[in-house]
Amino acid sequence: MFLIISVLSQKRRIGQREIWRRNRKMVIQLISISIIYMIIWIPNVVCHVIPLIVSSRLPYETATDILHYVQYIPTLLRPFMSLIGLPEIRESLKRTFMRLNHVQPLT
Template sequence: MIVMLIIGLMIELVDIPFHLIFLHLGIVQPSIPFICVLWWFMDLGLYNGFTIIMAWSSFHRYLFIFHDRIFLPGKKRFLFHYLPLIILLLYILIFYIYVIIFPPCKNTFDYTLPVCNDYPCYLDDVVLGIWDSVVNGILPTFIICIFSVAILIRVYHQKRRLVNQRNQWRQQRKMMIQLISSSVLYLMPNVPLSLLILAHLCGLPEDVGVDPQLYFDYLCYFVCCIHSQKRFNNILTQHNLFFV
């Protein structure tokens, strides 16, 4: 979770200010390749990296809830807890540094579109484009879905068996709620996006779904408001009292 928070913070510190500047000026500023490459690396590279880590977190949490013995101190703990995360982080950095910062082709930047058109040249490569879309984007999203549902099913079937082990049941329920909550918030905008990308790979024209895709892109920023409703209500109440 700490790794995901760090990655998410890095993305938002770049993505949100750049979007606000573009929406205010109608153009990417400063209009230089470095800004586009940085924005692509955060918006595509680290965002897909976040998806991959989220998928691993879903699988990891499944193991931690139902096979917690493998995380006891020792070689197994390093093998199942730390090593996969290290490998995934190295893969994310190496892959996206290669395809975005040192691409095997020539990038073109459109400063009149959000995220400089958000289309690095490697996406036109048959192997790299499909690999990134499927392995780094679509597959992790469905892994999150699968293990979230699997945890719900396993917990439901084990609830009766653990009815006399209240402490263990409470611990499992707490971890399950944490995972399902974060997974649902993430999947709300990303499942439609993944299905749209999959449809484009299967032959759907690229111009179909452009507007919905833009809406779902911006919807990602609003999922945090679900748990902030009470705070917003308090702010609005204080605001109304101030002006009354």
């Protein structure tokens, strides 16, 4: 998150539109990957903090049994997030989804 904030503050300072047009895709990919990691790690962190506050062992056992394997999901999703950044793939996805929304008149 600090990297994203740093990049956005630098954008305001410099104000070079052409450079930021080229880097916009990279920033979008960075934000999407960061969000995926935060979504995956927050439940694991919460389940490890709860036993420190409450003397129950159930949240810790749940974290070690179930949430331990959820950590591998970002690794599996990362290539797809990078592929979405490619213009050819993005156009192909747009054509696929736009084709599904066409309404034809009845004759």
